[in-house]
Each structure stands twice: as C-alpha cells, then as structure tokens.
Amino acid sequence: MSDTPTHHWPKPTGSQAHRPVTTEFPGFRFGLIAVVVLFLALLLFAPLVAVFAEALSKGAIEAVKSLANPEASSAIKLTLIVAAVAVPLNAVFGIAAAWFITKYDFRGKALLITLIDLPFSVSPVVAGLCLVLTFGANTAVGGWMVAHGYPIVFALPSIILASMFVTFPFVARELIPVMIEQGKAEEEAALTLGASGWRIFFTVTLPNIRWALLYGVLLCNARAMGEFGAVAVVSGKIRGQTATMPITIEMLYNEYLSVSAFSLAAVLALLALLTLTLKTLLEWRFADQLAAAHRP
Amino acid sequence: MQIEIDQISKEFGATAALHPVSLSIPSGALVALLGPSGSGKTTLLRILGGLEFPTAGRVLFDASDATNLTVQDRRAGFVFQSYALFRHMTVFENIAYGLRARPRAGRPAKAEIARRVTKLLELIQLPDIGARYPSQLSGGQCQRVALARALAIEPRMLLLDEPFGALDARVRKELRAGLREIHDTTGLTTIFVTHDQDEAMELADLVVVMSMGRIEQIGRPQDIRARPATAFVKEFLAV
Numbered sequence A: 001m002s003d004t005p006t007h008h009w010p011k012p013t014g015s016q017a018h019r020p021v022t023t024e025f026p027g028f029r030f031g032l033i034a035v036v037v038l039f040l041a042l043l044l045f046a047p048l049v050a051v052f053a054e055a056l057s058k059g060a061i062e063a064v065k066s067l068a069n070p071e072a073s074s075a076i077k078l079t080l081i082v083a084a085v086a087v088p089l090n091a092v093f094g095i096a097a098a099w100f101i102t103k104y105d106f107r108g109k110a111l112l113i114t115l116i117d118l119p120f121s122v123s124p125v126v127a128g129l130c131l132v133l134t135f136g137a138n139t140a141v142g143g144w145m146v147a148h149g150y151p152i153v154f155a156l157p158s159i160i161l162a163s164m165f166v167t168f169p170f171v172a173r174e175l176i177p178v179m180i181e182q183g184k185a186e187e188e189a190a191l192t193l194g195a196s197g198w199r200i201f202f203t204v205t206l207p208n209i210r211w212a213l214l215y216g217v218l219l220c221n222a223r224a225m226g227e228f229g230a231v232a233v234v235s236g237k238i239r240g241q242t243a244t245m246p247i248t249i250e251m252l253y254n255e256y257l258s259v260s261a262f263s264l265a266a267v268l269a270l271l272a273l274l275t276l277t278l279k280t281l282l283e284w285r286f287a288d289q290l291a292a293a294h295r296p
Numbered sequence B: 001m002q003i004e005i006d007q008i009s010k011e012f013g014a015t016a017a018l019h020p021v022s023l024s025i026p027s028g029a030l031v032a033l034l035g036p037s038g039s040g041k042t043t044l045l046r047i048l049g050g051l052e053f054p055t056a057g058r059v060l061f062d063a064s065d066a067t068n069l070t071v072q073d074r075r076a077g078f079v080f081q082s083y084a085l086f087r088h089m090t091v092f093e094n095i096a097y098g099l100r101a102r103p104r105a106g107r108p109a110k111a112e113i114a115r116r117v118t119k120l121l122e123l124i125q126l127p128d129i130g131a132r133y134p135s136q137l138s139g140g141q142c143q144r145v146a147l148a149r150a151l152a153i154e155p156r157m158l159l160l161d162e163p164f165g166a167l168d169a170r171v172r173k174e175l176r177a178g179l180r181e182i183h184d185t186t187g188l189t190t191i192f193v194t195h196d197q198d199e200a201m202e203l204a205d206l207v208v209v210m211s212m213g214r215i216e217q218i219g220r221p222q223d224i225r226a227r228p229a230t231a232f233v234k235e236f237l238a239v
C-alpha cells in the first residue's frame, strides 16, 4: 500500500468530523428510535405486563391455585404432549423437505416450495375443517379408527395433526435459504472422501444448519403451543380432555374466571419467553463456533 | 493409475456439455484440461471423480470399467474450485475426515490418524495450523489444506478444479511449484482444470485443449505451442 497516492480531501470540520456517512440528521434518528420504542411498548411489552398483572391481581396464591385445578393442569399437560410430538416430527419433515429442495434439481420445485408455505396462507379454521372432513367419524379412515377404539377427530391425534399442519413451514423455511446459500460443495467433498450418505448428513449437513434448525424448531414450538383456530375445530373442546392451553384460556375467559384465564395465559407466555431465553443462551454459549462458521 | 476416457458425452437437459470425447491418460502423468469457461472441463473432471454420470460412454481405470463405480469407491482425491473445506471443523479434522469415514475394519487407530495428519500438514508446509478453522486461513492456505485432505485418503488419482483460480499471482506461482512437487513425490496420476494457458504449459506433462464440449488437441506443451492443431487452439494460445 506504500505506493497509494496521498489524497488531499478537505478536512471535515466541527461536529461533522465524527459522523459516519450513513448517519441521518439527529432529529430523524431520534424520531425513528421513538417510533420503534413506542411500537414495542404498545404491542409487545404492555400486553405482556397486563397478562401478568391480571393473573396476579388476587395474589400469587390464587394464581397458583387456579393452575392446580384439574382443568388447567390437564390443559398444560395436553399442550406439552402435543408440542412434544408435533415439533420433532415437523423438524424431521422440515429437514427432509429442505434437503430435497436444495440438494436436488427436479421439476415442480417452485410448486413444492409454494405448497410448504400453504399453512401460512390458509386460515387455521379452514385447515381444521379440512381435517374433520378427512378424518371425521363418518369418513372411511376415521370410521375405521373409531371402530377400533382410536378416534382421530375430537381426540389427541387430530390435535397433533392440526398443530403439525399449522407449524410445518417453520423449520423448512428457516433451512431452505441457509442450505441454498451453502450449496452442496461440502457434501460432495465428503462423498469424494468416502463418507456414506448418513455420515455426511450427521457430520457435514446437520452441523452446518444447526443454528437455523434450532431457530426454526423454537419458532415451531412456540407456535405449536399457542395454536388456537385449527385446534378449536378438531378438538371438540372437551374440558379436561381435549382442551389445550389456548382453548382452556378462552373458555375460562368467557366464563369471567379472569384470574384462572390470565394465570394460564401467563404460563403460556412464560413458556414462550423460556424458548427465547434458551435460544439466546445457546447463541451466547456457542458464539465462538458461530463466528467460525462464517467464511471470510 | 492409467485412465481411459472412452466416447464420454454429457447432456444437461438440452445443453450438451460434452460431445463424445476420448482421452487416454498414462499412469503417473500430470495433465491439464485447458479451455475457456463453459468448455466442459469441470464436467469431464466431475465425471472422472464420479460426481456426475455420463450420458453415454465409459471410463476405465487400469483397463477395468469404472463407469458405474460410486464416488466413494473411486477413491479420487478431489480438490474443489472453492475448496469446500468443512467450515465447522478444524484443519486437523478436515484432513482426518476421510480416514475417520472409513469402515471400521480399514480405519486407522486414533494415534495413526494423528500421525498421518501431522505428516500431511508438514507436506503442505503448514505444520502449525491444525487447530485453526477454515475461516481463519488465507486463500492459499485453504487450497493447500484442501490438497492435504484429498491426499489423506491415499487416493488412486488426484483431480483438481481450477486449483489456483481464486488466488493472486504470487501465491499461484508458489502453489504451482508445490503441486508439481507433490505430484512428483506421490507419483499420482493428476488432472487439473485451468483456463490459464501459462499455468497449463508450465506445469503439465500433457495438455488437453477443450472448447465447447470437444477436445481440440492433446499434446505436450511444447508440441501444442509449436503446432496448434486447429484454428481455435491457435487463436486461444495467441491471446
């Protein structure tokens, strides 16, 4: 760089001297920050505080007591079971779909990507109705299952199916851009080094997508636990049996049992906050590896 | 290993990347596939490595048909254009990958793997970078690590796609000599792709000039320089 010619730019003067070129004038910046803070406060923070305030309005003991009631505790249990089944299945599905879409060339790829997005554009209520029409007691499959003692609709299977339908784009959508960006060169390199398909998946593909995968799984989980519309249709809202947390919250709320409703809502909100905390913790813990994963 | 390419053609949908080409590569040769971008060099190299299957034709290794051999069974050391180092693994783990991927029966013990990786790091003259990640290496270092990783599997041949493509002139010169040296010590049949005629002429025993999916001329560098076989070769060398 020794032969770089010396430039004689006019020296910046006064307050301009330390201002990066991308900075707008101060008033604009202040306005922007104010708008963002206002929105966050109004849309995110205030409602969250309100939920907890309402839950604790008759004291913490009342709140906890309302959660111990069989209706509430069965709802919590059901929601956790649904998430525990739906999320891993969707993670596997999402990885498979993203793998298929990004590592192979085939006709109809664009159509498949659109199909994956379908649950985002279809109203959950419509999705729920479709499930009832497909697996209800008076359909071939549904009838057969009922006859053998395993009803699908108005029972756990349909709640899991509905939750899976609504949340299945999350993982695939997180993974597809990342996997397209990374290409298939590393997988091909592993092939030439003699690795088998499974070995390549676990030692090359999965480590390269782990952060996107984690993020997709957390989003999927948050959404699966919170799903209302589709589950409301397929579950039949049977108290203490097929009523998930969101459904139970609505029923309690409609019965003016506000402490019970908001306590359960607070638990749901806490579960969401927990997933976010988990993500942040993992990012912090593995920050060095994250940095190493980026190419120069 | 002697390599025979027998009437290989490759089509991608409507585009013919390779018209039937034939080529015989003697064991231990250092061969350059030279040609402008889009002439089918990479496609031919990938067919040899088993990463692409030909539309028609055969590939023979030491006179036995290898056309349907899987990538893994070909044991071709492949150096990719962008190196394709495993970004989440250290240099040591990158080089050890092929040895660790072997079926248990043929897998060297841990200490033996470490010994071999150390030796390879010495061979590429970067003995101290085993613990680093690819993102912490320069382009030239990445290229040499990719070479060491390919050599670790004790390949039957070495295939390199534009091995010096992304590097600056000084590093290119250095690495050219490095590749020549590694070729001479290992005696591996080596094929590299390049669009740089100086690189091909200086480094290779045998130069294969390609254009639009066809082989225009095969010969020793001095023969190609002295007697270009076609108008294309003459023009390409004149640039």
Ligand SMILES: Nc1ncnc2c1ncn2[C@@H]1O[C@H](COP(=O)(O)OP(=O)(O)O)[C@@H](O)[C@H]1O
Pocket (backbone or CB within 6 Å): B012, B015, B016, B017, B035, B036, B037, B038, B039, B040, B041, B042, B043, B044
């Ligand atoms: N995967 C592919 N799909 C479609 N066309 C391809 C593919 N790979 C290569 N081609 C085409 O084949 C021709 C030869 O490409 P390539 O072998 O990469 O040339 P080179 O390496 O000499 O630049 C080009 O026209 C290229 O567009």
Ligand SMILES: [Mg+2]
Pocket (backbone or CB within 6 Å): B038, B041, B042, B043, B193
């Ligand atoms: Mg190429």
